[in-house]
Amino acid sequence: MKKRLSILFSMLLVMSLFLAACGFGGSDSGSGKEGGSGDGSKEQALRVNIKTEPFSLNPGLANDSVSGNVLRQTFEGLTRLDKDGKPTEAMAEKINVSEDKLTYTFKIREDAKWTNGDPVTAQDFEYAWKWVLDAKNESQYAEMLYYVKGGEAAHKGQGNIDDVGIKVVDDKTLEVTLDHVTPYFLELTAFYTYFPVNKKVAEANDKWYTDAGENYVSNGPFKMSEWKHSDEIVLEANDTYWDKDAVKLDKINMYMINEPSTELSMFEKDELDWAGNPIGQLPTDAIPQLKDKGNLNIEVKTGTYMYKFNTQEEALSNAKIRKALTYAIDRKAIVENVTKAEQVPALAMVPPQAYGDEKNELFKDADVKEAKKLLDEGLKELGMSELPAVKISYNTDEGHQKIAQAIQDMWTKNLGIKAELNNQEWNVYIDELQKGNYEVGRMGWIGDFNDPITFLEMFKDKDGGNNDTFWENAEYKKLIDASRGETDVEKRLDILKQAEQILMDEMPAAPIYYYTDAWIQSDSLKDVTVLSTGDVQFKWAHFE
Template sequence: MKKLFVLMITILSLSAVLVACNGKDKDSSDKGKEDGNSSSGKAEKQEIVMNAGSEPPAIDPALATDTTSGWVLDHIFEGLYTRDKNGSAVPGLAEKTEISEDGKKYIFTIRDGAKWSDGSPLTANDFEFAWKHVLNPDTGSSFAFYLYYLVGAEEYNKGNAKAEDVGVKALDEKTLEVTLNEPLGYFETLLTMWTFYPVKEELVAGNENWSAEAKTYVSNGPFKMTAWEHDSEVVIEKNNEYYDKDSVNLDKITFKMVGEATTYYQMYKTGELDFIKSLPTDVIESEKDKDDFEIVPYYGTYMYMFNVEKEPFTNEKVRKAFGMSIDREVLTENVTLAGETPAYGMVPVGADSPEGDFRAVGGDYFEENLDKAKKLLAEGMAEEGWTTLPEVTLLYNTDENHKKIAEAVQEMFKKNIGVDIKLANQEWKTYLETTKAHNFQMARMGWIGLFVDPVVNLDYYLGDSPNNRTGWVNEDFDRLMAESKVEQDTAKRYELLHQAEEVLMTDFPMMPIYFYTNTYLMNKNIKDAAKFVNRFPFMKWAEVTEK
């Protein structure tokens, strides 16, 4: 089964990363509207209810950093590029793309019929404003660094340049000029990220609360938000102003916010929900042979972060002792139960490189070794002058499966290296605020690649990345990552990324646990849901058939 998952991920990731090599001129004929496989027995009521699991912390393209917010955003917005049913980057609002000979300048032509959900025209100016809004230091976007590929973007975001110095400019209402520091082979794929979505300038400028309520929300994707009952549900409905509305079958999607796994599982079984993800581990065995169950690859890493500025994780040897003392095979085979792969590095299986899968080429950076773990723990304590280890609390966001993993890890630390730890949990939004403030010792985190490339996984630990909550800063790591982003020789680029990962795993500011899969239960009457390796199901083409 594990080999099958690796193969599935590799095939899907190839389609995602190789799209940028298709040529310099792209037009709407490349969009690839595949014929659907849906049944002719289309149900009269085209509505579905899915479980988001929690309140989306920020349904704002500039501020969203999590997969829950991103899942909603992907349905209600669209960028210059979007994804086809296979997950490959294809033109979205860009009807035509021209690329200069040196690969640094892009001219995007906005397609005819591009409108906001309120019926007003969407123009190139909206993209220029949106990208500069992300980069504006006052916005406080944690994902601003994804735009640093643009000329002047990093300087503006760090307060050392002006907005007009950034390499994005609307030449007229239909034409957007983008200038990069260096050629970027995966730029079209990067543009599918929500951070690059347009926003309506007259709505957003000077109104930081524009995205807080449905009544003030304007978007441009296949669906539009019509209701948001906080901590309960978000409702989106078909956007009839969307240029490709004929491809959209569903009239309404409701995202429920039920965090307790047993509860949302029962809601699915009673028909209150049409789709759930992350099944309770104790029901996987009974569900795995049913037609509505699926285990899907998911390009991400489940890990525990160490706060290197708080004892005892100020000591590298202590961090490594903790990392070596848990049995990942036991966790994945007896606790998580969804075919996950034990992780001994940051970059998951599924990213291609000239020599093969990046993870396979890089190999494992450490091993589970209890004797060595005990030795490192003793040495680390001696270096710090500790006769007893400072008290440790492991923080995780409220979730039944996270709790089970934390409890298993707690038992392993006690049994394997004689360390008692405490457990604490917080709701997702509070948890994000707590970890962002570095108010923890050891905390659970998952990082899903927003596109399939090692750079997006490793970027998490850049010294100036707002997503790096460990306090760890390493000049060699930052330098190698910077060099990889301008290196035009593909083999050299991947070698730099391998070197960067080695630096990360040598200092050990986090301990990887496993590489993700996702468990789904989806109503069998839902057809043509697109399932990508780094997103939850995308419902643009989905339809409900008769029972």
């Protein structure tokens, strides 16, 4: 996934990584073995692997799928995506929308409480949203609040934070005025950047979110009782949650094991109740066997696995060089021989389903002839006789490594280019990427909601929180801005397609494949909600 990184980050597994947020298409299928506890009883305790330490468990700083999948259990926004991926009332018990669809009035539940017993108030939402828009807090997902009137100007220092369209009418009423009509705004309010933060707690301790304990106050179906950094997070059912009767699990153990084979082994030993996406990862070599056994779940995901180019690097500042590297990749070979979980070769940035499941192909796969031509032209424009060795960076992961090795071989074989591989642990990797300390870097972007704009908007500004390519194009910016004000659905999609064509003509990032989620789970585990945007919700999960 961000960054808000979708952020991605939103974004980090072989079969489905990163970043996001809202979407559709739930699933609760089972496979494989009985579970729930090591002794075979139906204790309501879930054991999962989240792979790595979350980037941040502050909703305003989180920009990746690991953080997001924890926050969705411990926090709740004004809305929540239901089992079908549709926004429904959550912290807000009533929502009124003005006739011009620009003003939303949210009535917050009287029984909405924080884990410390404090009431959830409109001031908590106002505080959290304005905190994100305050540039000094360096939220990578601040753009998510640009939909609010005055949000972008405030974040960029061109307006006053007090003039943003967020108004506290009273303790339980929040009025939000939008910059432009946004049909998916109620999906956005279910995304973690829009979650509230306990104002009183945060103002008393600006590091409230760094450890479990009395300072870590949340408002979702679960509360964090333990956080052993880089090892395990333990969640318990939240007895102050307004809808606590719907929550069946008593406990969730979230382990941090960054080795897919270990994750699968633990599942087979009945030490985990879930193995694989979108929270963990299965070893790619095990995918075919699991498919043959018939106990592998695979679902299409609205997300794109990509290689970002740092356009500040001399060689990669040339669009023809970037396109040459992109065209020389054989995506069909990667999804068939490396990832193996029915991923689809990506020949555009936006997954087809975001446009309504129509075909979306803007270049040819493995177009080696054109790649060679573009490489020669690009080198001439740069005054170079050959391309220096290219460094491919990725976060430590078996799948990312195999993909990098495959692309390394393709670039050498098809273009005669040397490529070096550089792997780093996730938190280090994402920090280096955001600082521009890379040449080519792998990333995944999972749609924050099911719309093309979530894949295109992050490339609008070179200093945007999730635009680690540092690319910018004036015409592209105009089209993205124009799409915001267009209320005709077909005209809006046409504008976005024009923008995507510019993106693929300039190629600041190379799409590799469209994600799927692949996992196995205990037969007795029911009603885990997996959405096409990679969201996982355990609110309704239980063991039978």
